[in-house]
Amino acid sequence: MIKKGACLLAACLLTVTLYGCTSKEKDNTTSGPTSTDAAKKIEKVYTYANAGNLTLASTLSKAEDLELVKQFIMDNSGFEVVPIIPPKGQVPEKLNLLLASNEPLDIFLGDVNTFRDHGAIQPLNELLNQYGDHIKKLWPKEWDSSWKALTDTEGKIWGIPIVPALAEKAVFLRSDWMKKLNLEMPKTIDEFENVLKEFQEKDPAGSGQTIPMITNLEGLNLALAAGYMDTGYGDWLDQDGKIKPAELHPGYKEFIAKMADWYQKGYIYKETFTINAEKMRELIKQNRVASNVIHYSVVTNILDSLQQNVPEAMYEVPDELQGPKGNITTMPDLPTIGWFVNKKSKNPEAAIKLLDWVHSDINNYLSIFYGIKDKHWRYTDEKNHVFERLNQDYVGEFLTGSTFAYTVQFAPSDPASKPEFDFLGKYSGDTSRVKKAFTLDAAYRYDQKEITEKLPNKADIKRMIGEEVTKFIMGARPISDYDKFIQELYTAGLDKWIEVYTDQYHKAVGSQ
Structure with a gap:
C-alpha cells in the first residue's frame, strides 16, 4: 500500500526529521495540562515511529532514558505515547500489517493518495477545529496551499502537512x-x-x-x-x-x-x-x-x-x-505527504490533542525528538533556538508530528549542519526567486489510480525522455534531431499521455 510515492516520502522525511523547530517563544516553559487535566486518567496514544529519524540511529535509546522522556510527555501533555518501532528495512510492510489488523494504532506518516484511497485514514476537520489550534497556527500562511494537497474536493482534510512545495x-x-x-x-x-x-x-x-x-x-x-x-x-x-x-x-x-x-x-x-x-x-x-x-x-x-x-x-x-x-x-508540485489518524483509531481526539501539544511549544518538540533539556541536549543560543546534543542516550522513538514549519525556525550548533540550515531557511521555501510548476495547484488532485490504468506505459515514456535528453546534452545525438525525438515520443504513446493528463488537469481545476 505505502510503496506508491515511496521515493518522495523518503526525501521529505529526511529533510524534516533531521532538523529542528519552534513556534513562538514562550518563556522557556512547556505547555502542559491544568491541575484538572492532571487528575484525569492518562490516555494512551499509539504512534508509528516512521518519521525517518530512527533510520539514522545505529541503536535504540537506553531504557532509563526512554522512560524519562515517556514520563516527561505524560507529565506535560497528559498522554502516554506508545511508539511502535518499525523493523529495519520493513517500515512500509509493518505499517500495512498494522492498518490491516485490529492492533492499536493512532498516528502515522504517509501519502494521502495512498491511504485515503484504501480507506485507512479519517477526515480531521472537526478534530482540528476543536483541538488543533496550535497545529493550524504553526503552519505559515504562505504555505496554506499545502493544506489543499491533503484536502479532497468535498473539503475534507485528511492529514496534517509535513512539508510545503520546496525548491531544493x-x-x-x-x-x-x-x-x-x-x-x-x-x-x-x-x-x-x-x-x-x-x-x-x-x-x-x-x-x-x-x-x-x-x-x-x-x-x-x-x-x-x-x-x-x-x-x-x-x-x-x-x-x-x-x-x-x-x-x-x-x-x-x-x-x-x-x-x-x-x-x-x-x-x-x-x-x-x-x-x-x-x-x-x-x-x-x-x-x-x-x-x-x-x-x-x-x-x-x-x-x-x-x-x-x-x-x-x-x-x-x-x-x-x-x-x-x-x-x-x-x-515543483505540492507534496501530498502528511500525518494521519488511523481510520480504526479508538481515540482520535487524543491523537489530535497530542499533535497539538507537539505543535504548541519548542520544548515539547525538542523533548520528543532529542530528549530531556540539559540532560540530552541544551541551548547554546536560546533566543535563536540553537542547540547542541549532549549525548545519544535517547534517539527519538517518541517523535511524531514533525513539520517543516519547525525546520526553518531552528538550528543545531554543529558547524557541519549550518550550510544545510542556511539554505533551507533562506532559499528552499522562498517563492520570490522561483517559478512555480504550472500544475502546482492542480496535480495533487489527479487520480493516480486512473492515470496508471489508462497509461500503463507511463514509466516507459518518462524513461525514454530522460535517456534521449541526456543523449542530446552529451552530444550522442545532435540537437537537429530534437523534432524527430518529439515524433518518437508520439509514436511511443505521447498522444494518449497528453489526453489523460489534460483530462486530469481540467477535472482538477474544475473541482477547485
Missing part, C-alpha cells in the same frame, strides 16, 4: 575561487557561462583538476531550465488547451541546446550523468568542483569536510542569476 535544486558556486579570480556573481546565463570558462581556463584547483560543473538531469531541469521557459519546469498548458510535458516547450529545446554546448566545451563534467551523489560529494571534498547544479544536500552535507582541508572554501547561491525568461529555479 540550486546553482552553487565556489565563491572563494571567484574572489581569487576577481569574478562577480553572475546575473545572466552569459555571465554564468563566462564564470565556467574562467574556472576551466584558470584552474583554481591546480594541476588541471578543476571541474567547472557537476550536475544531473534533474538538477539541470529544476535549477536552470525555467530560465528558458515562461513557466517552471514541468507539465504546461499549450495554446491548444492541452497539457504537455516540459520537453515539448519551445524554450526547453533552447535550454538543452545550451547545455549541450557547455558539455561539448568541457564546462560540464564528462562523467556527470553516470555518477551518483556519493561520488559527487567525494569530488567536492577533493577540492575539485567549482560549481554544482544539483540537490542542495549534495553540497551542504559535505562542505564542512571540505573546509577541514581548505578552511576558506565556500559555496554560495547566485541568487540574482536569471535566464532569458527570468527566474531559473522551479518549485
Whole structure:
C-alpha cells in the first residue's frame, strides 16, 4: 500500500526529521495540562515511529532514558505515547500489517493518495477545529496551499502537512575561487557561462583538476531550465488547451541546446550523468568542483569536510542569476505527504490533542525528538533556538508530528549542519526567486489510480525522455534531431499521455 510515492516520502522525511523547530517563544516553559487535566486518567496514544529519524540511529535509546522522556510527555501533555518501532528495512510492510489488523494504532506518516484511497485514514476537520489550534497556527500562511494537497474536493482534510512545495535544486558556486579570480556573481546565463570558462581556463584547483560543473538531469531541469521557459519546469498548458510535458516547450529545446554546448566545451563534467551523489560529494571534498547544479544536500552535507582541508572554501547561491525568461529555479508540485489518524483509531481526539501539544511549544518538540533539556541536549543560543546534543542516550522513538514549519525556525550548533540550515531557511521555501510548476495547484488532485490504468506505459515514456535528453546534452545525438525525438515520443504513446493528463488537469481545476 505505502510503496506508491515511496521515493518522495523518503526525501521529505529526511529533510524534516533531521532538523529542528519552534513556534513562538514562550518563556522557556512547556505547555502542559491544568491541575484538572492532571487528575484525569492518562490516555494512551499509539504512534508509528516512521518519521525517518530512527533510520539514522545505529541503536535504540537506553531504557532509563526512554522512560524519562515517556514520563516527561505524560507529565506535560497528559498522554502516554506508545511508539511502535518499525523493523529495519520493513517500515512500509509493518505499517500495512498494522492498518490491516485490529492492533492499536493512532498516528502515522504517509501519502494521502495512498491511504485515503484504501480507506485507512479519517477526515480531521472537526478534530482540528476543536483541538488543533496550535497545529493550524504553526503552519505559515504562505504555505496554506499545502493544506489543499491533503484536502479532497468535498473539503475534507485528511492529514496534517509535513512539508510545503520546496525548491531544493540550486546553482552553487565556489565563491572563494571567484574572489581569487576577481569574478562577480553572475546575473545572466552569459555571465554564468563566462564564470565556467574562467574556472576551466584558470584552474583554481591546480594541476588541471578543476571541474567547472557537476550536475544531473534533474538538477539541470529544476535549477536552470525555467530560465528558458515562461513557466517552471514541468507539465504546461499549450495554446491548444492541452497539457504537455516540459520537453515539448519551445524554450526547453533552447535550454538543452545550451547545455549541450557547455558539455561539448568541457564546462560540464564528462562523467556527470553516470555518477551518483556519493561520488559527487567525494569530488567536492577533493577540492575539485567549482560549481554544482544539483540537490542542495549534495553540497551542504559535505562542505564542512571540505573546509577541514581548505578552511576558506565556500559555496554560495547566485541568487540574482536569471535566464532569458527570468527566474531559473522551479518549485515543483505540492507534496501530498502528511500525518494521519488511523481510520480504526479508538481515540482520535487524543491523537489530535497530542499533535497539538507537539505543535504548541519548542520544548515539547525538542523533548520528543532529542530528549530531556540539559540532560540530552541544551541551548547554546536560546533566543535563536540553537542547540547542541549532549549525548545519544535517547534517539527519538517518541517523535511524531514533525513539520517543516519547525525546520526553518531552528538550528543545531554543529558547524557541519549550518550550510544545510542556511539554505533551507533562506532559499528552499522562498517563492520570490522561483517559478512555480504550472500544475502546482492542480496535480495533487489527479487520480493516480486512473492515470496508471489508462497509461500503463507511463514509466516507459518518462524513461525514454530522460535517456534521449541526456543523449542530446552529451552530444550522442545532435540537437537537429530534437523534432524527430518529439515524433518518437508520439509514436511511443505521447498522444494518449497528453489526453489523460489534460483530462486530469481540467477535472482538477474544475473541482477547485
